[in-house]
Amino acid sequence: MLRHELHPGKLVAGLSLLAVAVVYVGDAGGAWEAPWFVALPLVMVGLLVAGVAAAIHGIRPHGAARRSGRARGGEEPRE
Template sequence: MLRHEFQPGRLVAGFFLTLTGVVYAGDAGGLWETPWFAVIPLTSAGLCLAALAGSAAHGLRRQRGDHRELPGRDDKHVRG
């Protein structure tokens, strides 16, 4: 498996979107009642926190000059 750089923004966004899915799955399964608008604050908060985490990670990476070459990484396929 090729190594890749850690992207905390994607981790946070994925966590909150998964949490939203679990909340609605619990409602669909009859475990609890979820209002229809519950997805709005969960998704909004998750995306805002993901943007904050991604920006912080990018700033730290840029400040440290951490642009190491990872094995198997081809710069032609990396968007920047």
Template sequence: MLRHEFQPGRLVTGGFLTGAAVIYAGDAGGAWDTPWFVMIPVVVGGLCLAGAVGALTGVVRRRRDRTDGTA
């Protein structure tokens, strides 16, 4: 039994922020050179995508709950 419900928006957010951390770690370790402005689209894009996924998840769950209640 799950202790909490699955939230895919948070999974997407975690993935993008982990990716940003890996990019910065590679830059700090000297593996590559990353300009600071590269992170803005990565983080903002990840947050926007996570918001869209969260909204879609809410719509799907409301629709599923509505159909389960009448059946």
């Protein structure tokens, strides 16, 4: 099986949207009461954290690209 590159921003964004879904499923099931406006702050904070995670992941040392077998800039390594 091929290994996929990690995208932490997408992971965090998906988890935050999943959290919003869980809040509203709990509200629909009668487990708790969630006001209608709760989704907006949860989504906005989740997207903010996802952006920060993606930015931090994008800023990595130049040696990290070389260790993974790629040259700097996404080019193939020269032999």
